[in-house]
Amino acid sequence: MTQDTILITGASDGIGAVYADRFARRGANLILVARRAEKLEALAARLRADGGVSVEVIAADLSQADDLARVEARLRDDDAITGLVNNAGIAGEQAFVETDPAYLTGLIDLNILAVTRLSRAIAPRLAARGAGTLINITSVTALMPDGFTAVYPATKAYVLAFTEALQVELGGKGVKVQAVLPGITRTAIWAAEQMAGLPPHMVMDVEVMVDAALAGLDMGEAITIPALPDNADLDAYLAARAALRPNLSLKDAAPRYRVTA
Numbered sequence: 366m367t368q369d370t371i372l373i374t375g376a377s378d379g380i381g382a383v384y385a386d387r388f389a390r391r392g393a394n395l396i397l398v399a400r401r402a403e404k405l406e407a408l409a410a411r412l413r414a415d416g417g418v419s420v421e422v423i424a425a426d427l428s429q430a431d432d433l434a435r436v437e438a439r440l441r442d443d444d445a446i447t448g449l450v451n452n453a454g455i456a457g458e459q460a461f462v463e464t465d466p467a468y469l470t471g472l473i474d475l476n477i478l479a480v481t482r483l484s485r486a487i488a489p490r491l492a493a494r495g496a497g498t499l500i501n502i503t504s505v506t507a508l509m510p511d512g513f514t515a516v517y518p519a520t521k522a523y524v525l526a527f528t529e530a531l532q533v534e535l536g537g538k539g540v541k542v543q544a545v546l547p548g549i550t551r552t553a554i555w556a557a558e559q560m561a562g563l564p565p566h567m568v569m570d571v572e573v574m575v576d577a578a579l580a581g582l583d584m585g586e587a588i589t590i591p592a593l594p595d596n597a598d599l600d601a602y603l604a605a606r607a608a609l610r611p612n613l614s615l616k617d618a619a620p621r622y623r624v625t626a
């Protein structure tokens with residue numbers, strides 16, 4: 366059996382750093398991507414010493430076209446890479462009318478464009494191999510766009526829809542595709558004062574979150590919500606959505622919209 370090599374974006378901190386730790390414990394070689402090279406190097410040194418796996422570091426700002434292209438090329442061309450964790454993401458937006466448009470562009474570039482392009486770079490190889498892993502970190506805010514800010518949840522709804530579609534396209538070819546929807550997770554994405562104001566029963570430790578997500582991956586789940594006590598609730602939500610399908614595209618407008626002369 367070939368040894369896995371997993372490329373993890375946003376691996377210098379938080380959720381991505383714990384994925385790196387957990388995949389190293391599973392014996393996978395790693396390629397760690399983020400902007401802060403020194404943090405990546407420190408983590409890589411620890412993982413090499415702990416696990417005997419090979420760990421490479423790529424310093425890249427995935428919201429910048431040149432850096433993104435560099436990582437894309439690696440995913441496209443390196444046959445040793447068997448998995449991708451699209452984890453890098455930012456939040457941090459204020460009310461929509463107050464947020465700098467340039468910040469929103471950067472948010473969309475990282476949370477949507479990079480996820481799409483990196484997935485596109487690796488997917489053909491995984492499909493051709495009939496094996497491999499693609500994990501996309503979205504958020505429970507994908508399911509509650511009315512309960513947060515405007516653009517961040519929309520980026521996460523994109524990643525959820527995108528991943529569900531990839532699951533259909535690639536899942537049948539032997540590729541494991543998983544959307545992970547963390548709830549509030551204790552990481553630096555939350556400013557200390559924000560975190561202090563959150564109800565403790567709603568905040569998950571990052572190690573617990575990642576271990577749960579990997580348990581979901583091992584169970585073959587397409588969508589994993591680490592905090593959701595009963596997966597039947599997710600099944601019911603997906604079934605209600607599917608029940609709309611036969612009536613979403615019809616020749617006639619619904620009677621309530623029909624124009625009478």
Ligand SMILES: NC(=O)C1=CN([C@@H]2O[C@H](COP(=O)(O)OP(=O)(O)OC[C@H]3O[C@@H](n4cnc5c(N)ncnc54)[C@H](OP(=O)(O)O)[C@@H]3O)[C@@H](O)[C@H]2O)C=CC1
Binds near residue numbers: 549
């Ligand atoms: N924590 C939470 O409550 C939740 C988080 N999520 C999602 O989980 C993912 C990880 O977040 P989390 O671990 O909490 O956040 P952190 O802020 O702790 O980590 C974010 C990671 O992304 C990297 N990153 C940020 N910007 C860029 C960039 N432009 N290019 C490359 N890497 C970048 C950071 O590294 P560096 O600064 O070195 O580039 C860091 O490694 C995100 O997609 C987030 O939306 C989803 C739901 C809840």
Ligand SMILES: N[C@@H](C=O)C(=O)O
Binds near residue numbers: 456505506548554555
């Ligand atoms: N990342 C979190 C917000 O900042 C979330 O998705 O809940």
